[in-house]
Amino acid sequence: MKLKHMKFAGAAMLLLLCTVPLSAGTAAENAAFVQGCSAFKAGDWNSAMILLRKAVAYPANNTPDSWYMLIVSEMYAGEYKSASADCDTFARSFPESMYSAYIQYQKGRALFYLGEYEKSVLLLSDFCHQYPSNEMYASALFWIAESFYAGYNYDEARALYERIVGEYPADAKAPAAQYRIETIAQRTREEKLLYLLRKTGEEYLSAKENYEKQLKMYDSSSAAANVKRIADLQKQNSDLENQITALKRENARLLNDVSAGNGNGNADEIARLKAKAKEVQELLDERNEGGGQ
Numbered sequence: 001m002k003l004k005h006m007k008f009a010g011a012a013m014l015l016l017l018c019t020v021p022l023s024a025g026t027a028a029e030n031a032a033f034v035q036g037c038s039a040f041k042a043g044d045w046n047s048a049m050i051l052l053r054k055a056v057a058y059p060a061n062n063t064p065d066s067w068y069m070l071i072v073s074e075m076y077a078g079e080y081k082s083a084s085a086d087c088d089t090f091a092r093s094f095p096e097s098m099y100s101a102y103i104q105y106q107k108g109r110a111l112f113y114l115g116e117y118e119k120s121v122l123l124l125s126d127f128c129h130q131y132p133s134n135e136m137y138a139s140a141l142f143w144i145a146e147s148f149y150a151g152y153n154y155d156e157a158r159a160l161y162e163r164i165v166g167e168y169p170a171d172a173k174a175p176a177a178q179y180r181i182e183t184i185a186q187r188t189r190e191e192k193l194l195y196l197l198r199k200t201g202e203e204y205l206s207a208k209e210n211y212e213k214q215l216k217m218y219d220s221s222s223a224a225a226n227v228k229r230i231a232d233l234q235k236q237n238s239d240l241e242n243q244i245t246a247l248k249r250e251n252a253r254l255l256n257d258v259s260a261g262n263g264n265g266n267a268d269e270i271a272r273l274k275a276k277a278k279e280v281q282e283l284l285d286e287r288n289e290g291g292g293q
Contacts, residue, residue: 029058048073064097084110101131117147138168154184
């Protein structure tokens with residue numbers, strides 16, 4: 001990712017970091033910083049991370065600017081443990097820095113990627129409370145929502161996704177938030193379908209078993225009463241079969257929805273939805289076989 005596409009702290013601020021005058025350090029100190037800046041500006045995050053790590057080891061480069069670029073490079077390189085640790089170092093070393101808010105945001109993101117969802121929610125919630133006007137506010141809400149989503153707390157996640165879409169429609173995270181809203185709705189439909197399928201299947205099998213018992217107990221001495229009861233059971237059986245047919249149609253629609261979303265969603269999410277729809281179809285087939293259809 002090139003620097004011009006980066007949102008956090010603003011591309012202009014980050015460009016300024018690499019245009020500050022060189023310190024009065026040695027040639028080696030200045031060279032380490034310049035090389036790190038060049039890799040950072042080019043979006044070569046692994047090289048930037050290595051070179052800036054070398055640069056901050058020199059006292060002359062032990063500045064908020066150098067550390068901030070190092071942490072950003074680590075985040076983009078996927079080195080979340082290092083980024084998290086360096087955020088702590090930054091907070092201790094430069095508590096009054098202009099980058100403090102952004103460091104807190106990056107720490108929250110790093111915790112999310114490390115699977116520390118509760119800690120991520122707490123830290124990013126503090127960020128939102130302390131910096132309500134920060135340009136990363138909507139993004140912080142998104143990562144809080146992602147933490148809830150990862151923990152299967154869909155109601156809390158959906159409320160935040162809807163807030164992002166409603167209050168920050170122009171934010172870069174709005175499309176991802178909208179996709180999550182649709183994904184949660186899809187999951188809700190899946191769960192309802194599976195519940196209805198199991199419930200209807202159980203009722204169907206119970207009615208079928210009762211129907212067969214009544215047939216065995218058929219007595220010609222009370223033929224009229226038995227005929228009526230059997231007719232009632234047949235109707236009940238027919239109603240349940242109609243419900244299963246309706247569930248089949250709903251499952252077909254679910255499959256169509258999944259196929260239609262292939263161009264917009266995450267590949268893993270689409271695969272999961274297809275697997276879920278296949279599970280529903282297998283259950284339907286199983287019920288059909290059990291019902292003798």
